[in-house]
Amino acid sequence: xxxxxxxxxxxxxxxxxxxxxxxxxxxxxxxxxxxxxxxxxxxxxxxxxxxxxxxxxxxxxxxxxxxxxxxxxxxxxxxxxxxxxxxxxxxxxxxxxxxxxxxxxxxxxxxxxxxxxxxxxxxxxxxxxxxxxxxxxxxxxxxxxxxxxxxxxxxxxxxxxxxxxxxxxxxxxxxxxxxxxxxxxxxxxxxxxxxxxxxxxxxxxxxxxxxxxxxxxxxxxxxxxxxxxxxxxxxxxxxxxxxxxxxxxxxxxxxxxxxxxxxxxxxxxxxxxxxxxxxxxxxxxxxxxxxxxxxxxxxxxxxxxxxxxxxxxxxxxxxxxxxxxxxxxxxxxxxxxxxxxxxxxxxxxxxxx
Numbered sequence: 001x002x003x004x005x006x007x008x009x010x011x012x013x014x015x016x017x018x019x020x021x022x023x024x025x026x027x028x029x030x031x032x033x034x035x036x037x038x039x040x041x042x043x044x045x046x047x048x049x050x051x052x053x054x055x056x057x058x059x060x061x062x063x064x065x066x067x068x069x070x071x072x073x074x075x076x077x078x079x080x081x082x083x084x085x086x087x088x089x090x091x092x093x094x095x096x097x098x099x100x101x102x103x104x105x106x107x108x109x110x111x112x113x114x115x116x117x118x119x120x121x122x123x124x125x126x127x128x129x130x131x132x133x134x135x136x137x138x139x140x141x142x143x144x145x146x147x148x149x150x151x152x153x154x155x156x157x158x159x160x161x162x163x164x165x166x167x168x169x170x171x172x173x174x175x176x177x178x179x180x181x182x183x184x185x186x187x188x189x190x191x192x193x194x195x196x197x198x199x200x201x202x203x204x205x206x207x208x209x210x211x212x213x214x215x216x217x218x219x220x221x222x223x224x225x226x227x228x229x230x231x232x233x234x235x236x237x238x239x240x241x242x243x244x245x246x247x248x249x250x251x252x253x254x255x256x257x258x259x260x261x262x263x264x265x266x267x268x269x270x271x272x273x274x275x276x277x278x279x280x281x282x283x284x285x286x287x288x289x290x291x292x293x294x295x296x297x298x299x300x301x302x303x304x305x306x307x308x309x310x311x312x313x314x315x316x317x318x319x320x321x322x323x324x325x326x327x328x329x330x331x332x333x334x335x336x337x338x339x340x341x342x343x344x345x346x347x348x349x350x351x352x353x
């Protein structure tokens with residue numbers, strides 16, 4: 001009968017946080033796979049656990065996972081522990097779990113400490129929805145991937161959790177501030193230990209504080225997500241700042257052909273854009289007739305203007321010849337204001353052209 005893999009959560013600082021179930025499992029297991037045996041031996045000695053250990057870490061995770069799976073296939077029970085916290089969270093444990101499932105080996109997770117959850121619950125920020133980013137890729141290791149993740153986080157509405165070492169904290173805070181703006185954050189240090197702190201602040205205030213006080217201890221940064229309202233306002237601003245050409249490109253990238261894109265953009269555009277379209281087609285003027293626009297032009301230009309509007313993606317539903325007086329004095333008093341408005345608009349078009 002095959003053995004079982006037990007994922008055993010260990011303390012992230014305070015040894016009293018270990019569970020009775022984890023202690024029993026570590027004592028009863030046939031083998032303990034530890035991320036750093038030199039570190040974990042202190043924990044085992046403290047609780048008088050004599051179970052044999054073997055190393056399982058980032059640099060041997062694939063080959064060693066295969067070995068451990070073969071041992072469990074022969075009936076051995078293996079307990080996996082990390083340096084601190086829950087195995088599989090930002091550590092190589094996920095590879096061993098994957099290989100176990102592929103081989104049909106049973107996996108059981110024994111709950112316990114996790115720095116990300118501990119920091120989130122004491123952050124004072126929203127805990128309903130959150131995302132965990134662990135350590136951001138280093139600039140030396142993968143600068144493009146780091147930039148890509150920071151760009152994604154700009155639009156993240158959930159609370160964000162990031163791990164960081166003290167000697168990289170200021171650099172990471174600067175990068176996050178530059179990407180996200182001045183958000184509310186909580187910087188948690190030395191969790192569950194004697195000097196545990198939760199610094200509820202903002203990016204700007206944190207950077208000012210760490211200019212005079214060097215950060216110490218492993219850190220968890222909990223960051224406020226962008227509000228849905230801010231996100232919508234940002235989308236509207238971005239759309240309004242786009243040029244007519246950018247709008248057309250946006251629609252065409254979405255699968256529309258040029259004519260369809262111009263139609264869609266005409267529907268979304270403002271009156272000024274429509275006025276420019278009329279002028280480019282050779283029309284004299286236009287007026288708002290509710291759900292439609294009426295374009296005025298000389299009788300001899302009727303077909304040319306209709307074609308010009310259609311080429312710009314504006315649907316022309318019909319055309320007709322109508323005699324229009326050229327000055328307000330040639331019409332009845334009731335029409336005088338309308339004609340004067342048309343003349344004023346023609347003068348505006350002349351200025352534009």
